[in-house]
Amino acid sequence: MSSRYIEIMDTTLRDGEQTSGVSFSASEKLTLAKLLLTELKVDRIEVASARVSKGEFEAVKQITSWANENGFIEAVEVLSFVDKGVSIDWIVDAGARVQNLLTKGSLNHLTHQLRKTPQEHFADIADNIKQAGEKGITTNVYLEDWSNGMRDSKEYVFEYLDFLKEQPVKRVLLPDTLGVLRYDETFDFIKELVDRYPSLHFDFHAHNDYDLSVANVMEALKAGAHGLHLTLNGMGERAGNAPMASAIAVVKDFLPQFEIQVEEKALFKVSRLAENFSGFRIPVNKPVVGDNVFTQTAGIHADGDNKNNLYFNDLLPERFGRKRKYALGKTSGKANIQKNLEELGIPLTNEEVKKITQRVIELGDKKEVLTKDDLPYIISDVLENNESERKVIVESYVLTHAKGLKPSTTVSVNFDGEIIEEHAQGDGQFDAFINALRKVYDAKEKSFPSLVDYSVRIPPGSNSDALCETIITWRDESREFVTRGLDSDQTVSAIKATEKMLNIIELG
Numbered sequence: 001m002s003s004r005y006i007e008i009m010d011t012t013l014r015d016g017e018q019t020s021g022v023s024f025s026a027s028e029k030l031t032l033a034k035l036l037l038t039e040l041k042v043d044r045i046e047v048a049s050a051r052v053s054k055g056e057f058e059a060v061k062q063i064t065s066w067a068n069e070n071g072f073i074e075a076v077e078v079l080s081f082v083d084k085g086v087s088i089d090w091i092v093d094a095g096a097r098v099q100n101l102l103t104k105g106s107l108n109h110l111t112h113q114l115r116k117t118p119q120e121h122f123a124d125i126a127d128n129i130k131q132a133g134e135k136g137i138t139t140n141v142y143l144e145d146w147s148n149g150m151r152d153s154k155e156y157v158f159e160y161l162d163f164l165k166e167q168p169v170k171r172v173l174l175p176d177t178l179g180v181l182r183y184d185e186t187f188d189f190i191k192e193l194v195d196r197y198p199s200l201h202f203d204f205h206a207h208n209d210y211d212l213s214v215a216n217v218m219e220a221l222k223a224g225a226h227g228l229h230l231t232l233n234g235m236g237e238r239a240g241n242a243p244m245a246s247a248i249a250v251v252k253d254f255l256p257q258f259e260i261q262v263e264e265k266a267l268f269k270v271s272r273l274a275e276n277f278s279g280f281r282i283p284v285n286k287p288v289v290g291d292n293v294f295t296q297t298a299g300i301h302a303d304g305d306n307k308n309n310l311y312f313n314d315l316l317p318e319r320f321g322r323k324r325k326y327a328l329g330k331t332s333g334k335a336n337i338q339k340n341l342e343e344l345g346i347p348l349t350n351e352e353v354k355k356i357t358q359r360v361i362e363l364g365d366k367k368e369v370l371t372k373d374d375l376p377y378i379i380s381d382v383l384e385n386n387e388s389e390r391k392v393i394v395e396s397y398v399l400t401h402a403k404g405l406k407p408s409t410t411v412s413v414n415f416d417g418e419i420i421e422e423h424a425q426g427d428g429q430f431d432a433f434i435n436a437l438r439k440v441y442d443a444k445e446k447s448f449p450s451l452v453d454y455s456v457r458i459p460p461g462s463n464s465d466a467l468c469e470t471i472i473t474w475r476d477e478s479r480e481f482v483t484r485g486l487d488s489d490q491t492v493s494a495i496k497a498t499e500k501m502l503n504i505i506e507l508g
Contacts, residue, residue: 003259007227009203010036010244011046012274014079016235019280026059028277033063035273037072039266046100049079050087057094064095073097077140082124085131098138100173101128105143107153118156122163129167140171147176150189161197171201171227176216179209179239187219194224203227206242208234213242214250221251221258232274233282233289245271245288253314265321288315294322378486391416392502394495399429409433413440430494449476449505456490470494474501
């Protein structure tokens with residue numbers, strides 16, 4: 001069976017920009033337009049609504065100028081209105097060549113919003129299409145609220161399409177404007193139109209109010225739709241539009257009878273750029289492009305991946321320019337650790353891997369997920385810390401910090417079974433902790449090293465809940481040495497580094 005080609009029209013720059021709080025600058029629109037057409041290779045892009053603003057006009061001019069020079073001008077489309085030619089003039093002045101004319105696809109909208117008869121509306125549309133043709137503008141037509149039109153006023157939709165099939169219209173665009181369609185309705189409605197009007201090209205434009213947009217996309221294609229409207233990251237008004245990445249993956253994996261030219265490997269890169277430009281964050285569990293979707297957290301899953309890829313599906317991260325990750329946390333097992341060590345190229349013994357796994361689990365109880373970037377810090381901490389050689393243990397401590405009062409610490413230290421407790425104040429919590437320790441060592445008549453240098457670092461790309469590695473340089477009477485501590489709390493990591501120091505001086 002030969003495949004049928006499906007046009008993909010991206011409407012991130014027009015309908016996606018209707019996401020609450022989102023507004024692209026002209027340069028951002030131009031950058032995304034270039035990437036959508038040259039790297040993602042969608043067939044068409046809808047870049048703006050006519051007459052919106054001066055900034056929108058400048059953005060479209062920049063896009064059409066580039067598109068003219070690079071052979072994409074027929075792929076750049078602008079939403080227009082039935083407004084006695086005002087939109088057409090705006091589009092011409094902006095250098096575009098295709099209008100997507102917004103018209104009424106339900107009798108309810110026509111009657112209550114325009115307050116016109118079908119014949120009056122059709123006459124206005126015919127006049128618009130004629131003017132567009134005279135000025136070299138190709139016309140596609142949106143049937144706004146088409147889905148409700150098919151439910152409640154099907155005869156009006158048929159009457160409208162009987163009129164449109166006689167007009168010089170390139171495409172008929174069928175939006176589920178309010179996102180109300182069930183997938184069985186999507187199939188039935190589009191199949192009815194495709195069978196009744198075989199000469200017309202139909203695009204389907206899904207919204208996601210019931211989280212059914214991708215299911216509706218599948219049914220629309222099976223029913224005979226010729227094109228799809230999608231947005232990066234599912235951006236759009238209310239619950240958004242059908243998401244580009246999910247829809248493309250579904251078509252490629254489940255609908256082999258259809259051909260699309262979108263480059264999957266560019267999906268992640270372009271989606272992340274749209275996220276950065278818009279400030280509209282991609283949920284971490286968003287299929288294909290979310291941060292977590294190619295991350296195995298459970299140790300049993302990592303183990304299964306080592307054994308004939310038992311936990312792989314067809315959504316391989318490499319398809320989308322990504323890599324599989326093995327998260328480190330309290331559900332991690334040895335296999336997760338080994339997968340990350342392989343990527344880092346760090347050889348360790350089985351006993352060392354066991355110790356590191358236990359440390360990861362302990363840290364995971366404080367912090368939900370650790371990253372591969374945390375692992376070198378954890379390895380350093382574990383391999384440096386030989387529990388059997390600890391002569392001095394900081395058993396417990398209380399750190400206080402209050403406005404208007406000096407920070408204070410009470411600390412309890414175990415010297416080979418002897419417990420000594422002291423209290424002190426300081427300029428900060430760690431300074432108070434050190435002052436309390438000095439009292440402990442004075443009581444034991446032992447010398448206490450000087451702190452020479454103190455630095456804190458976190459793994460690259462981390463955020464406020466990152467692991468902290470505190471590195472402290474100490475000097476005693478005969479030498480200078482460095483200790484490290486690791487924890488999600490900066491002060492606690494410094495205390496751990498200090499405890500290592502205490503054991504080093506006790507061991508001589």
